[in-house]
Amino acid sequence: MSALEPRRRGRRLTRAFYRRDALAVAPELLNKVLVHGDRAGRIVEVEAYRGSVDPASHAHRGPTARNRSMFGPPGLLYVYFTYGMHWCANVVCHEPGDASAVLIRALAPLRGIEHMWADRPSAKRPQDLANGPAKLCEALGIDGTFDGADLTTAAQGVTVVDVGVPPPVTPLVGPRVGIRLAADRPWRFSIPDDPHRSRPW
Secondary structure (H helix, E strand, O other), X not given: OOOOOOOOOOEEOOHHHHOOOHHHHXXXXXXXXXXXXXXXXXXXXXXXXXXXXXXXXXXXXXXXXXXXXXXXXXXXXXXXXXXXXXXXXXXXXXXXXXXXXXXXXXXEEEEOHHHHHHHOOOOOOHXXXXXXXXXHHHHHOOOHHHOOOEOOOOOOOEEEEEOOOOOOOOOEEEOOOOOOOOOOOOOEEXXXXXXXXXXXX
């Protein structure tokens, strides 16, 4: 077992952890573990989206039926459908009524890997199982039914836990990808040299 694998269930992140700006939360999510049931992966890449001040955020123009979870209390999961075929998962940050969120872009699989292979038949290598926001949702079995799930209570079986591994002191920082607006803002964070990141930097 490597030093980055959870030796225990870990401690769920509290609502206070999420009750901050997305730019503060995002780098601190690195090396935390996203859990759904018997599947889990270490977070190795994230992107921050800052609501009304960020034209790339789904919440930039205010609440809609699609993004209503983003305007709930911090610590919820915001899951959205994209390109007519993929789910992506975000953690909601900041105070209720605001709408910051952090997109989870990539995971290093830790548990339930046999189920991940079954749900990700196109993956060729272990590092391909969850090296993208849509891939990790497939690997962990997360879809639209988990939109609005409370990560702080794990009431729907999804949570983020701290297993005692700190985030990197100096994460790799760069521009966000897969967006047109505000793509140059350096709000993408990852663990340097981790092979499970979503794409080359």
